[in-house]
Structures are given as structure tokens and as C-alpha cells.
Amino acid sequence: MSRPRRERLRVTGVEALGPYALVRVDRGGIDPGVPGQFFMLEAPGRVLPRPMSLCFAPRGELAFLLDPIGPGTQALASLVAGDCIHVFGPLGNGFRLDVQRPLLVGGGIGIAPLPYLAEALEHPPAVLGFRSAHHAEAAVLLPNAEVVIDPTLVTDVMPTDRDVLACGPEPMLEAVRTLVPDAQLAWEAPMACGYGACYGCVVEVDGELKRLCVEGPVLCSS
Amino acid sequence: MLLLNASGCLDALTAPDVASSLDAFVTKTVTPEPRKGNPPVRIAETDFGMLNAIGLANPGREVFLAETLPQLRALDVPLWVSVGGFAAHEYAETCARLDNVTIELNLSCPNVDEAPESAAEIVAACREVTANPLYAKVSPHSWDMGETVRAIEAAGADGVSMINTLRGVALDSRLHPKLARGTGGYSGPALRPVALAAVLAARRATELPIVGMGGVCNGRDALELIACGATHVALGTVLFSDPDAPARVRDELDSEATRAGFDRAADAFGVAVDGVARLAN
Numbered sequence: 116m117s118r119p120r121r122e123r124l125r126v127t128g129v130e131a132l133g134p135y136a137l138v139r140v141d142r143g144g145i146d147p148g149v150p151g152q153f154f155m156l157e158a159p160g161r162v163l164p165r166p167m168s169l170c171f172a173p174r175g176e177l178a179f180l181l182d183p184i185g186p187g188t189q190a191l192a193s194l195v196a197g198d199c200i201h202v203f204g205p206l207g208n209g210f211r212l213d214v215q216r217p218l219l220v221g222g223g224i225g226i227a228p229l230p231y232l233a234e235a236l237e238h239p240p241a242v243l244g245f246r247s248a249h250h251a252e253a254a255v256l257l258p259n260a261e262v263v264i265d266p267t268l269v270t271d272v273m274p275t276d277r278d279v280l281a282c283g284p285e286p287m288l289e290a291v292r293t294l295v296p297d298a299q300l301a302w303e304a305p306m307a308c309g310y311g312a313c314y315g316c317v318v319e320v321d322g323e324l325k326r327l328c329v330e331g332p333v334l335c336s337s
Numbered sequence: 338m339l340l341l342n343a344s345g346c347l348d349a350l351t352a353p354d355v356a357s358s359l360d361a362f363v364t365k366t367v368t369p370e371p372r373k374g375n376p377p378v379r380i381a382e383t384d385f386g387m388l389n390a391i392g393l394a395n396p397g398r399e400v401f402l403a404e405t406l407p408q409l410r411a412l413d414v415p416l417w418v419s420v421g422g423f424a425a426h427e428y429a430e431t432c433a434r435l436d437n438v439t440i441e442l443n444l445s446c447p448n449v450d451e452a453p454e455s456a457a458e459i460v461a462a463c464r465e466v467t468a469n470p471l472y473a474k475v476s477p478h479s480w481d482m483g484e485t486v487r488a489i490e491a492a493g494a495d496g497v498s499m500i501n502t503l504r505g506v507a508l509d510s511r512l513h514p515k516l517a518r519g520t521g522g523y524s525g526p527a528l529r530p531v532a533l534a535a536v537l538a539a540r541r542a543t544e545l546p547i548v549g550m551g552g553v554c555n556g557r558d559a560l561e562l563i564a565c566g567a568t569h570v571a572l573g574t575v576l577f578s579d580p581d582a583p584a585r586v587r588d589e590l591d592s593e594a595t596r597a598g599f600d601r602a603a604d605a606f607g608v609a610v611d612g613v614a615r616l617a618n
Contacts, residue, residue, distance in 0.1 A: 121581055157578070162525045163382045164578050187382070203580070307380050307387060308577035311351030314365075314391045315380030324373055324394075329351055 119310070120145050121203035126194045127176055133252030135224060136192035137170065139178045140202060147172040148205025150212070150232035151282075151301050151333040154179070155309040157201040158187035164203065165191065166306045168228035168282070168332070170256065177202070180253065182224040206309045207332050210299050212236060214278035219257070220269050220291055220298075222283025223250060228301060230256045232280060240277075244269040244287065270294055301333045338563065338603060340583055343550045343573030344419035344441060344474070345391065350405070353412050355576065358583040361415035363571070364405075366443045367431060368421045371397035381507045381515035386525030386552070387574060388505050390518040393421055393446055398431050419443050419474070425454040425462040433466040440469050441548075445476035445501035446522070457488035464493030472548065474498040477528075482535050483542035496546035498571070500535045503528065525574040528552040533565045533609075540566025540610050554582075556589025560602055564609040 124140040131137075138156075145154075147169055155164040156179065165187045170180040183192035194200065210228075212235055219241035221229045226243055233241065241260035244267070245251040254262045263272055270290045273279070281291045282301035291298050302320075304327050307313040311329040318327055320334055339360040348365070349356035356362040374394025381388045396405065409416055417439040422428040432440055442463060444456045452459060460473050471493065477500035479485045486497055502522025507515045514520075532551025539547055549567025552574070553559050559570040575582045594602040 121579070155578075161382065162385065162387055162574065162578065186384075201579070305378055305380050305382075307382075307389070307574075308580075310355075310580060311348045312346060312355075312580075313380065313389065313577050314345070314348075314374065314394050315389060317374070317377050317379065317394075319377065324377075 118146075119204050119206050121201055123199050124177075124202045126196055126198045126200065128196050129192065129194050132180065132255065133249045135180055135182050135250075135253050136188075137178055137180050138191055138194060139173065139176050140200065142172070142175050142177050143202075145177065145202060146205060147177060147231070149209030150235050151209030151228050152205035152207050153309065153332060154202050154204030154206065155306075156191060158190040159194070159198075159200065160190055161187045163187070163307050164201070164309070166206075166309050166328070168301065169205070169231050170227050171230040171234065180224065180227040180256070203309065207328055208330070210280050210301070210333050211335070214280070216277045218242065218274065218277035218279050219260075220273055220279055220281035220283070220287075221257075222269060222287040225281075225283030225287070225301070225303075226253060226256065228282055233257055242269045242273045244283070297335065299333055299335050302327055302331050339548075339569040340559075340587060341417065341548060341569060341571040342576060343571045344417075344443060346573045346576050349412055349414070350408055352580060355580045355583070356412060356414050358581075359414065359572075361417050361439070362409070362412070363417040363441060364401075364409065364419050365395055366393050366419040366421035366446065367395055367398055367401045368393055368423075369398050369427045369431060371395065371400065376517045378515060378517050379521075381521070383505075383507050383523070383525075383527075385527035386523050387577075388507050388516055388521030388523055389502070390516045390521035392518070398434070402434060415439070417441050417472070420463075421446065422452060422459075424452050425459045428452070428459050429462040429466050432463040432469070432471070435467065435469060438469060439472065440467060441472040441474050441498055443474050443501075445474055445478075455488070456485060457492040460489050460492035460494045470495045472496040472498050472546075474501055476501055477503055477531055477535050477551070479535075482538035486539045486542045486545075490543050490545055494545065496548065496568075497539060497543070498548040498550070499539060500528065500532045500551045503531065524552070526552045526554055529558060529561070533561055534613075536562055536567050537565040537610055537613055540607060553586065556586050556591070556593040559586055559590050560593045560597065560605055561609070563602055564605045564607070566607045566610055568606075
């Protein structure tokens, strides 16, 4: 696995995709890692960096999709080309890629790691769910995906005889797991450090508390 | 001056490089029994700091001694073991089984119930059973820091560490506590003035070594703690955002000392102590 590095990287662009922001930075000496791994992004003016999975890796760059809903993500979405931020990664455990019949499932901002994952798996089928047509504009990142909009849920339309790799809100992950018990699920939690120092990012999975940053963020549920 | 981590702000086994960049590694607090810790959500950022309510999650004394401690010794960085408990005898039982480490008694975790005994009583119980260097980590809530530190010294401590986090609450947009436990320990840059005042009051009361911590982000912050009487400096929240902070702070400390008119950081030791009025706390 690639060794994480922390570097100050130059922002090359920020663009809106529906309500989301796609932040691109120069890659520097940082390895993009495995799909599903994440990076800690310095959020200017905030005490803590923010964990973001890699959305895709254009040549010489790293691209992150984020939902500007709080002060940290808003600070990141307000960056402009030429600004510099510290980036630390790749961190955590990504998706296992040794799957026979992959199906990518994403909900909302949880689609963030899927474009990079789709590339690694040679563009398998994907099902994406969004809460509105405006949010669904981000589906442009996965051109061949089936897109559903609330009240239709991804679990209403996804086939269940596939190797599912999913990322999305916790209720979606729980529902996916009910349908496909051995799905690989990328979880999310507030995180201070990203490298196992703070014990802040635990989630309870099957009665056990797991540190998502070092044991996840991708956990296989069975 | 030693540069340490604040207990609970670094896991040397998952980040050995960071631990090796410190002069000594301070473990997460070890309690007699294993503790899962508090349920999530455990952390929340605020404008000038962060709250945590981890709740002393740790594998317990037996697993620590049998598995964790040998792995930590293999890292070849001096060890400080943070010892916790819910009664004086629990602290002492752990201290009695530790050798060749510095012990830091955690007398001030804001996220669990406290032992009924006073800090000095716990220190005395531990002093009886260990010859290891014994530090006491005290609460910033102490009403009279000077009196607390004098009592700890009289009980046989070799040093004091301060400050632990301050108890705090953060609310979400719907006015519910962000942390599952409701309250948490407040850390980060906002604590700096509180830490400076605590160290300064303690320095007036004792000549024991003091580990100063609380919101240190850079070399200047570390220098200010030294000026208030800290012998050593520990890094806490800054390690979350910058795992390279130990080397950076050490570099900055020298240039900041020069900027403040001193040849070396050590020359600034205690220079601020006489400039502040004497208050009980």
C-alpha cells in the first residue's frame, strides 16, 4: 500500500456539480492510492482538516467531490485556483478490487469515490440515488450509471446478485447490506486526524466499535 | 526541554514515525479494566477548538502489559504511560506493575467519572508502590492551582502535567448536543491562555518539572509555555491536523526564541512569571 505523505498542494480549480463542489489540486508527490482510500484536506481557517475520498485522479492531479454543508466543506468549496492547502494521504483501507461481477452503488455525496473506483474496475454498472434532480447533476461523473431520485431508492432498483461496492448515507448502507450481506461498504464519520490518533471516528458495526480511519473506511459487512 | 504528545492524541503503533519524532511518547490512558469508550459521535469541531468524548477507550491493564507495552518498547522511543482509574488503589495497582517508564497519572479526564480521592491522595498511593518518575496530570478546573500542585508535590510527585481539556458542549443546528455523551473535553488553540495561566500559577508554587500543554500549534506557542515556567511541552490537537508538527515546532522554537531576544529557547524559561499578578488560580 502507498505510504501517506503530507504536502502543501496548489489548487488547480473548483467547479460546481449541482450543489456539490469538485476541488482539484496538483498531485505533488502524493500517491492517489486505492479507490475508497481518503485524504485529509486542510480546510482554511478551521482547526481540523476534513476527510475526503479521492473522486478521480486526472493526470498530475487529485480531484475531490464535496458537499459544502458545514464551515469546513464551505471553506474548501470557496478555494480558488492558485490557493494552497495541505493534503495528507492516501489513508485507510480502500475497496477490494478482486470482484467478479461488480456493481457500484452510491447515494448523494457518497458517489464521491465511485468514479475512481469505476475506472479501476473498467466501468462496471452503477446505480446512483439522489434526493433531487439538482443533486443528480453530479451523476455526470459516472456517465453510464442508472440514476434514481427520491422517493425511488437505490435499493428499489439494484440487482442483488452482484458484488456490490457501495458508499452513501448510513441508512442506505444498512439497506444495501440487508439485500447483499457481503457488500463492501464505505462508511463515514466525523474524523479529527485520519491516521488512528484520535479515536474519534469509531462506528458501531455488528456490535463492535471500529476506528474507521485505520480499519475502514471500507468495511466488508459479512 | 522534552517535546511530548499529550496523552490520547497519538497512537504510536499506528503512527510510529510520528512517535519517533518526539522526545518521548505518552500512551493513551490505561485503566484496570478494558473500556470500549463512549458511543459515537465522539468528536466535534468548534470555531477555535474541538470537543472529544472518547471516554478512555483502551484494552485494559492486562492486555496493555502483555501486548501493547512490549510493542511500544520495540519502537525505541522513551515511554510515558498514562495511568487512569476510578479509585486510588486502581491507579496504584497499575503503577506497581510498570517498570522503566515515566508514569503520568491522569487525574483529570473530563469524560468519565472521577475517583473519590483527591489528586494528592492518589499520588501518595502510587508513590508508595513505584520508584518510576511520577507525574500528575491535573485539571484546569482546579480552583487553586498553586495549592493543588503543592499538595501533589508533598505527596511525592516528581512532576506535574497541565492542562487537560476543559469540559465543553457544542450544539448542532437543531440545538441538540453534537456529542453522544453531551459534554466533551475542549482542546485546541482556544485553550492556550488557560494553559499559560495554569502553568504560571503552578510554577510559582513548585520547582518541579512541569509539562505544559494546551493549544500549542507552533514554536511561538511552545515558547510562551516555557516563558510561563513549563520545563517540557506537549502537543495535542495540532497532531490531528499536522502529524509533522513535532519537527516543525522544534524548528520554529529556535527561531522564535531569537525573535524574542533570547539565544536559546531554554533562556526564556520562566521569564513571564513575575510579570503577572498573583492570583489563587
